[in-house]
Amino acid sequence: MTKLTTGEIIAKSLRANGVDTVFGIPGAHMYDFNDALAREEDIRFIHTRHEQGAGYMAYGYAASTGRVGAFTVVPGPGLLNSGAALCTAYGANAPVLCVTGNIMSHLIGQGRGQLHELPDHLGTLRGITKWADRINHPSEAGTRIDEAFRQMLSGRPRPAGIEAPWDVFGQATEVADPLPVIVPPPPTPDPDQIAQAVALISEAKNPLIMVGGGAREAGPEIAELARLLQAPVTAHRQGKGVLPEDDPLSLLPPAAWQYWQDCDLLIGIGSRLELQHFRWRWMPKGLKTLRIDIDPTEMVRLKPDLGLVADAAQGTRALVEMLSKSTKARPSRAADYARLRTEAEAAFRAVQPQESYLRVIREVLPRDGFFVEEVSQVGFSARMCFPVYAPRQYVTCGYQDNLGFGFNTALGVKVAHPDKAVVSVSGDGGFMFGVQELATAKQFDIAVVAIVFNNSAYGNVRRDQQTTYGNRLLGSDLENPDFVALAKSFGVEATRVEDPEGLRDALQEALASAAPRVIEVHVPRGGDASPWPFIHPAPPS
Known part of the structure; x- marks a missing residue:
């Protein structure tokens, strides 16, 4: 056991969980946390010229690595200035951590007009993150910051927020040294649903695989599925590069739109299917939809014919393994897709x-x-x-x-x-x-x-x-x-x-x-x- 302040517990927890850079701007409410960061030799602090810049830099770090990107700003205007970046991290499924403060503990909720006070600071933070909470005492710091990492890195990754009152950052207590958080495993693909998916795929003549940001760790599995079915793969934004876009089975959206005219099965993997439902807004007659997504609420927002709640890589792997036992590899369609690409490139x-x-x-x-x-x-x-x-x-x-x-x-x-x-x-x-x-x-x-x-x-x-x-x-x-x-x-x-x-x-x-x-x-x-x-x-x- 070591006697650590709240600020030190947070700083050491960041390092224990692989955070090597924090972006931000120091401020009075955050001084004790800022000082803890300054004494944490393995964390680099990059100060920006605007809080929004700090939030976006943390987002860029997270979006390009899949690891947690962290930033710190003062409460009130600092949080609000960085709010657009948290909105981006939420919409783009990036694990971004905002560490911010609040006014003195005994003044929260009194409306006295303290420096940087908001009517509901924690509620504001919660409104633009997957999860947020307040550390009211240093004895809570370890469990709160651990939960922030679990929330960011499990299920659908999204931002989290931690705040502490001004006076709490410098308070100390005896605690064990922070350890890396254990992230719970994703749900196991349901074998019966995998069998239903195989039957759905077996009936399709012209399937299209649509990949989104949730498929970024499933590239090899998706490539194997695409080759087995000779199905083209497309992406709009977040899923670009999951299958290299010079692969013979990859189609950029204008070429995929031409293929879409005859598509009879849409296989969405880690995707909201924005391209098809919000951009193209036209459905081929008789189209069926199969979705693989770790977020169960996606199956309610846009209900498919069959939805598999699973990690993209694990769900696709289970699908490929069962398909390989019951389905013969289909003839190459690379020449057809090359023609579509050539025509779309010329038009664009x-x-x-x-x-x-x-x-x-x-x-x-x-x-x-x-x-x-x-x-x-x-x-x-x-x-x-x-x-x-x-x-x-x-x-x-x-x-x-x-x-x-x-x-x-x-x-x-x-x-x-x-x-x-x-x-x-x-x-x-x-x-x-x-x-x-x-x-x-x-x-x-x-x-x-x-x-x-x-x-x-x-x-x-x-x-x-x-x-x-x-x-x-x-x-x-x-x-x-x-x-x-x-x-x-x-x-x-x-x-x-x-x-x-x-x-x-x-x-x-x-x-x-x-x-x-x-x-x-x-x-x-x-x-x-x-x-x-x-x-x-x-x-x-």
Whole structure:
């Protein structure tokens, strides 16, 4: 037994559970925890210039590794400023831990107007996390932080929050040294349901496998299932790279849409099936749906013909083993899928200049590099045409679509993968949400290459106002700084390019420099074609 403060218990628990980096901004309520972090030699602290940046960097760390990404902010405005990042982590199923404070214990709930007080601070935290709780006394600290790790890492991974009152962080008690948390195993696939799934699959002539973020650890099993059935695999955002997207059985969404016309079985693995139900919004006649998902509530939200509540890898493995005993391998359909890919790629070349710029980025970015999209014209297009070769290499914001998450998130990705290339793409509007983190990139030498597509507008909003609302423009045109000069004022090298070949040269140089860089790409206002006909295709006639 050792006498430790609440702050020390939390810090040592983070380290015991594999956390090696904490992002954040120190503040008065958190001083005793901040000091405990400062004395924990194996934890790196990266301070940001905005609380939202700290939350997004923790998200980037978690989304690109599957490990816990941790950040700390003061209560009240600090928590609220980082709230968008917690929303992103919740929507994108990332294990992000927020450690925050509260006002003094005896003043909670009294409404006295204390520094950073919220009417219901813990309720606010609980509203944007999978689980959150308060440490009221150091004797509770170990069990509370252990439960936070269990919640984040079991079942469907999502963020958790821990708060402690200002006075509690410095209080001490005798406790055992923190140990790694034991995460409960996932549910075992039900053999009877596996047999039913095999029967459903055996009747299908044209199955489609849709993978999401829940399938990121199931790549080998999904590849085996796809080969056994000669079924194509597609993904929208989170599942990109689960099957390498240059695999003969992989189809990017525009090609998968063409196959969808004759699909008779949709096999969803770790996916909300957003692409089919929210984007395509047209169901082939007689379609049946089989789902494998660790979250049982998914079977209620979108009820399938058969739902297997299981870990994606274990459920798919059980399916493959039973199928292999009763089903002969089907003839290769690689030639059919190659034709669909060729036709879809040719059609998508109409989405200019985004397609050309994205093709250049893919050619320059190493195969094992990370690509962080953004809510922008080029980001929307990337979901349709940017191939990814391994899970977690395409980092997205999930269904929240938070404007401004991209650059900050990319910094967290790079911290987690210092030896890998990391490129973020942003629009001018989104980049300005977190431009201050250029100072963080410079101070900590976080070598992200930020590509800013500057069309002097919130481009999607502007197009909708033009096409749907009689060209009545409201708040969509932007007056921007000189991004090259702005980056250089932070001590970050930058350049401006006008075409895809210029981007090729600039990106090669930037990646070779192994330093933070900004590349501004000039796009005429209104000069980018809409990718939405491919994201929301018209129903077949």
